Structures are given as C-alpha cells and as structure tokens.
Amino acid sequence: xxxxxxxxxxxxxxxxxxxxxxxxxxxxxxxxxxxxxxxxxxxxxxxxxxxxxxxxxxxxxxxxxxxxxxxxxxxxxxxxxxxxxxxxxxxxxxxxxxxxxxxxxxxxxxxx
Numbered sequence: 001x002x003x004x005x006x007x008x009x010x011x012x013x014x015x016x017x018x019x020x021x022x023x024x025x026x027x028x029x030x031x032x033x034x035x036x037x038x039x040x041x042x043x044x045x046x047x048x049x050x051x052x053x054x055x056x057x058x059x060x061x062x063x064x065x066x067x068x069x070x071x072x073x074x075x076x077x078x079x080x081x082x083x084x085x086x087x088x089x090x091x092x093x094x095x096x097x098x099x100x101x102x103x104x105x106x107x108x109x110x111x112x
Contacts, residue, residue, distance in 0.1 A: 011037075011041075013061055014033075014037060017061055018033060019109065021076070024075065024076060025076045025079075027106050027107070029076055029080045029083065030106045030110075031103055031106040032083045032087060032102075033060055034101075034105045034106055035094065035098060035102035036053040036056055036083060037053070037057060038098045038101060038102055039090060039094065040053045040054050040057065042098070045090075045093055046093065049089075049093040052089050052090050053086055053090060055086065056083050056085070056086035056087075059079065060082070060083065065078055065079065
C-alpha cells in the first residue's frame with residue numbers, strides 16, 4: 001500500500017483522536033499534528049518527509065507509548081517531543097500556507 005493511501009486509510013483514526021484529546025493536547029500540539037498530517041497527504045512532499053511525518057503521527061495515534069495519554073496533558077509530552085523532532089527534520093519542506101492551514105484547522109477544533 002502506498003504511503004499516501006495508508007495515510008488516508010488512517011485519517012479517521014487521526015482526527016478522531018485529535019477530537020477526543022484536543023483539550024489535553026493543547027492547541028500547539030494539535031496544530032503540529034495537523035501540520036504533519038498535511039505533509040503526509042500533500043502531493044508536493046518528498047517521500048522522506050512524508051515517511052517522517054507519518055511515523056510521528058503513528059506514534060501519536062498508538063494507544064501505547066512512553067507516557068500514557070490517559071494521564072491528561074502530561075501524557076502528551078512524549079507525543080509532543082516526537083512531533084517536534086519530526087517537524088525539525090522536515091522543516092525545509094513546510095510551506096507558509098501549510099502552516100496557516102494547520103493553525104486554521106486547529107482553531108476550528110478549539111471552537112475558534
């Protein structure tokens with residue numbers, strides 16, 4: 001299965017988790033997660049950037065990780081670190097319009 005198709009197959013799981021845990025995750029982490037998602041589904045991104053972003057998203061979605069998400073905001077510190085590390089790796093590929101789109105979508109989840 002191609003990376004792009006795998007991403008679309010897991011889109012429901014991704015946005016479902018964001019919706020359930022947005023308040024615990026905080027707007028910055030949600031924005032970063034959405035930004036990585038936009039990298040994965042973009043036709044313009046190199047495969048290495050997509051793979052890096054998808055790996056970070058997979059860590060976020062997985063129910064078992066280093067710090068359990070059930071611990072509330074503290075439970076997402078490891079997820080945040082993974083997302084930031086992925087973003088640092090692929091920063092050069094991210095466009096200002098992708099950042100703006102991610103911020104807009106995150107605000108929408110927070111009622112803005």
